[in-house]
Amino acid sequence: MIAALVINAYILGVCYLYGWLVARLAVRWLRINPADPLSPTSTALLGLCAVVTLAAALSLFMPLGARAQVLLLVGALWIGLSGWNEHRRVIAGGLNRLRSLSGALWVLSVLVMVTILSSASLHPANPDTAIYHAQAIRWSEQYGVVPGLGNLHSRFAYNSNWLIGTAIFSFAFLKVQSFRLLTSAFFLLVSVCWLGRVNCYLQRRAEPSDTLAVLLLPISFAVLGSQISSSGTDLPVTLLIWVLAIEWMKVIEEGETAFSLKDLFLFALAVFAITVKLSALPLLLLAIVVWRWALKDGKRLAFLLVLAASAVLAPWVARTAVLSGYLIYPLYQLDLLRVDWKMPGHLILQDMDGIRAWAREPVSDFAATLARPFLDWAASWYHRLTFNRQFLFLMAAFSPLIVALSTTLRWRSALVELRSLQKYLPVITVLYLGGCTGFSARPTFASVTAT
Numbered sequence: 001m002i003a004a005l006v007i008n009a010y011i012l013g014v015c016y017l018y019g020w021l022v023a024r025l026a027v028r029w030l031r032i033n034p035a036d037p038l039s040p041t042s043t044a045l046l047g048l049c050a051v052v053t054l055a056a057a058l059s060l061f062m063p064l065g066a067r068a069q070v071l072l073l074v075g076a077l078w079i080g081l082s083g084w085n086e087h088r089r090v091i092a093g094g095l096n097r098l099r100s101l102s103g104a105l106w107v108l109s110v111l112v113m114v115t116i117l118s119s120a121s122l123h124p125a126n127p128d129t130a131i132y133h134a135q136a137i138r139w140s141e142q143y144g145v146v147p148g149l150g151n152l153h154s155r156f157a158y159n160s161n162w163l164i165g166t167a168i169f170s171f172a173f174l175k176v177q178s179f180r181l182l183t184s185a186f187f188l189l190v191s192v193c194w195l196g197r198v199n200c201y202l203q204r205r206a207e208p209s210d211t212l213a214v215l216l217l218p219i220s221f222a223v224l225g226s227q228i229s230s231s232g233t234d235l236p237v238t239l240l241i242w243v244l245a246i247e248w249m250k251v252i253e254e255g256e257t258a259f260s261l262k263d264l265f266l267f268a269l270a271v272f273a274i275t276v277k278l279s280a281l282p283l284l285l286l287a288i289v290v291w292r293w294a295l296k297d298g299k300r301l302a303f304l305l306v307l308a309a310s311a312v313l314a315p316w317v318a319r320t321a322v323l324s325g326y327l328i329y330p331l332y333q334l335d336l337l338r339v340d341w342k343m344p345g346h347l348i349l350q351d352m353d354g355i356r357a358w359a360r361e362p363v364s365d366f367a368a369t370l371a372r373p374f375l376d377w378a379a380s381w382y383h384r385l386t387f388n389r390q391f392l393f394l395m396a397a398f399s400p401l402i403v404a405l406s407t408t409l410r411w412r413s414a415l416v417e418l419r420s421l422q423k424y425l426p427v428i429t430v431l432y433l434g435g436c437t438g439f440s441a442r443p444t445f446a447s448v449t450a451t
Helices: 002-029 040-058 066-082 084-100 103-120 127-143 154-158 161-168 182-202 208-227 234-254 261-276 278-296 299-324 345-360 366-371 374-383 387-397 399-408 411-441 445-449
Strands: none
Touching (some): 002 040, 002 066, 002 084, 002 103, 002 261, 040 066, 040 299, 066 084, 066 161, 103 208, 161 182, 182 208, 182 234, 234 261, 278 411
């Protein structure tokens, strides 16, 4: 647990420094007003996107071992020294906020941190970690990217950047063990962010976005707590979607007019989530919305955002091409490359059918499962869930209706409440469409609860 604490602190520190650099460059190059800076937690989340993207780029040229870690650390030290005065003010401000916390919030914060760190030290509960997560990480640690590796095991071709980020922070080159703690560091960072929203409640200045954060804090432990020790992609993509929903609502509540760092934060996380798991593709709608905000401030800003998105996606696409022979796996129809290690299209189709069928019903006859009508397999899928998961599934599936009914029950203010909810309609639409798309494509519990 001590090792987990030290490594988590190192990961979060490095991510914060790189996030600070990205924000600083954005202010200079994108000409964003620096008067409304990101919070330290949002800065660290932005830095996480930058570090993982950088690791994906490095893996194209070298293993993610000692040399890659030295490059990452040297960059972090340079960033820390060059902006030391500002970093010192952030540290002082953070300490002042900690001193102002109530005793109850202190106890809750310590309990959350101990729970996350202890969970990170457990044996991974996700079976996919033993099937291919650990192996994919090991390949990256020792060899970087390997041409045609997807032919050895088709799951390697899915190329999640989360596994790359886990590899860069695994410290396997120390010959002690491979410390795969990126997931716990990310979970801890998001929990700290949401604990701050609890403080808003205690100070009686909570907004609907704060309410959502307070609700999702215990739900995240109930739904995703068992995945903290795993390197799987379900937890990070789910938390990314929830964070984006809350931060998008916050931007709407603040009613900003000019493009800000918070808008850039939304754009970066939405694009980055796609590289974590392709099922997050509906978040591209959020990226388009933010891009349209930028377009109002000038074509130059909108063009630079496109370049920024390309910089995030390029290493991921390049790795996918090397691993599978396709630009985006498993879209074998997008057959643009002519390489001798390309994976056969019919085997990719079989793999996709197997994944979809297994998610609907874990049986051996995949063809029969895929041929079943929607209502037939959906009903049996629902009944296999535990009672708690059935409840959460219904809450997620009918959340727009629940929100509408909860407002109309307040007869005197129903019309006012419904009008106030209209501003959140884009958030609700994107999340709900994403959940429906994910469930129809690969009906897992995570694909629904994420949205």
